[in-house]
Structure formats: structure tokens, C-alpha cells
Amino acid sequence: MSKINPELGREVNKYLDEKGINTPVTELVKVDREVKMEKIKELTKEMLEVLGLDLTDDSLEETPMRVAKMYVDEIFSGLRYDTFPKCTTVENKFCNGDEFVLEKDITMYSDCEHHLRPIIGKAHIAYIPGEKVLGLSKLNRITQYFAQRPQVQERLTQQIAEAIAYITESRDVMVIVEAAHTCVSQRGIKDTNSSTSTACCLGVFGEHDSVLRREVLASIN
Numbered sequence: 240m241s242k243i244n245p246e247l248g249r250e251v252n253k254y255l256d257e258k259g260i261n262t263p264v265t266e267l268v269k270v271d272r273e274v275k276m277e278k279i280k281e282l283t284k285e286m287l288e289v290l291g292l293d294l295t296d297d298s299l300e301e302t303p304m305r306v307a308k309m310y311v312d313e314i315f316s317g318l319r320y321d322t323f324p325k326c327t328t329v330e331n332k333f334c335n336g337d338e339f340v341l342e343k344d345i346t347m348y349s350d351c352e353h354h355l356r357p358i359i360g361k362a363h364i365a366y367i368p369g370e371k372v373l374g375l376s377k378l379n380r381i382t383q384y385f386a387q388r389p390q391v392q393e394r395l396t397q398q399i400a401e402a403i404a405y406i407t408e409s410r411d412v413m414v415i416v417e418a419a420h421t422c423v424s425q426r427g428i429k430d431t432n433s434s435t436s437t438a439c440c441l442g443v444f445g446e447h448d449s450v451l452r453r454e455v456l457a458s459i460n
Contacts, residue, residue: 241325242380248323251402260397262352262388268318272311279307314350317387324380326406328371337443337451339411341365342378343459351422352389360418360434362396365455366403367411367443373403381406392416392437400439411442413455 255261284303343363385398400414
């Protein structure tokens with residue numbers, strides 16, 4: 240059984256376009272996978288040669304293609320709409336009123352779009368189901384999908400929240416992302432202790448002095 244849903248991927252990304260929070264891309268995002276890999280391989284080869292590396296060495300000769308496959312099929316695969324996860328929902332027979340579902344400490348790896356250095360952290364997701372309940376693993380898969388593209392953490396947090404709101408048809412969604420940025424720790428200021436927290440609080444979670452938001456934060460902490 241397929242674990243992807245390209246049609247849902249197109250719908251969700253169109254919705255994010257309309258909200259003005261999608262990742263900025265050009266029409267080249269639609270280029271065939273094989274074409275992309277060949278082009279990235281050649282460009283990576285050129286970059287490594289400019290840096291002075293000997294690509295005839297047996298340790299380096301396959302590196303350009305390794306990098307191309309990594310970018311297209313792994314760490315930037317979330318740029319492709321056809322990799323969007325299948326998101327199974329079931330009738331809500333479990334949650335009533337203000338009862339929420341919370342999944343916390345979702346492992347998250349992304350890459351900063353400013354320096355293409357890793358962002359390493361975790362996401363916490365809460366939502367109040369309406370008529371639909373989303374399978375728990377789908378919260379992880381949605382997080383992974385949006386993390387696997389060049390990102391800024393603020394936008395990533397919003398994308399996860401709005402995608403879940405769209406799929407579940409519930410505006411009551413709260414997403415918190417806590418992450419360390421290696422573009423801060425590995426270069427520039429080289430601060431190895433700092434981390435960044437971002438939140439997107441929709442519906443009742445976004446209300447001023449929301450009791451539900453406090454309950455979620457208490458559960459996370």
C-alpha cells in the first residue's frame with residue numbers, strides 16, 4: 240500500500256500558497272527527478288573541483304552523485320509534491336469538546352535555507368479533532384515532509400500547523416518547534432548552547448490567555 244498521496248500534496252501546497260506561507264520555489268521544482276540529479280551531480284562536481292579536491296580519488300569519485308541523490312530523494316524531498324504522505328483519517332468517536340490530541344518530542348531534521356546547514360530538534364503537535372481524527376504517525380510524517388526542504392523555523396512551524404488544519408478540517412491546532420541551528424553553532428557566532436523555539440497557535444489555542452494553550456504547554460513540559 241502506498242504511503243504517499245501526490246494529489247493531497249498538491250492540494251496542501253496550493254493551500255499554503257494561498258496563505259502566503261509556502262516555501263518560495265520556481266517552476267523548476269517540477270523538473271523530472273532524474274534530470275535534477277544529473278544537473279546537481281555536475282554542479283557539485285564543479286564546486287568540489289573549484290575547492291581543490293581530487294575527484295579521481297576512489298573516496299571522492301562518487302561523491303557528486305551521492306550528494307545529488309541525497310538532495311533530491313532525502314533531505315530536500317519535501318520540495319516535491321509527489322512525496323507528500325498519505326494521511327489517513329477516521330471518524331472522531333473519541334474526543335469531545337475541548338479534548339485535544341498531543342504528540343510531543345517528534346524528531347525533526349531540517350536545513351537552514353540561508354546556509355544549508357542542519358537544523359536539529361523536535362516538534363510538539365496538539366489539535367482538537369472535529370469530525371476527523373488523524374492517524375498519529377501522520378503527524379510525524381507531515382512534520383518530516385515540511386522539514387525536508389530548505390527552511391526557516393518560523394515558516395516550518397506555520398506550514399506544519401496549517402497543513403494539519405487543512406487535512407483534519409479543524410482550526411484548533413498548536414505546533415511548537417524547538418531546535419538547534421548548526422549555522423549558529425558551526426559557523427558565524429559559533430554559539431553551541433543556544434536553541435530556538437517557535438509556535439503557531441490556531442483557533443482556540445490562539446485565544447488570549449488560552450487555558451487550553453496552558454494545558455498543552457504544561458503537558459509538554
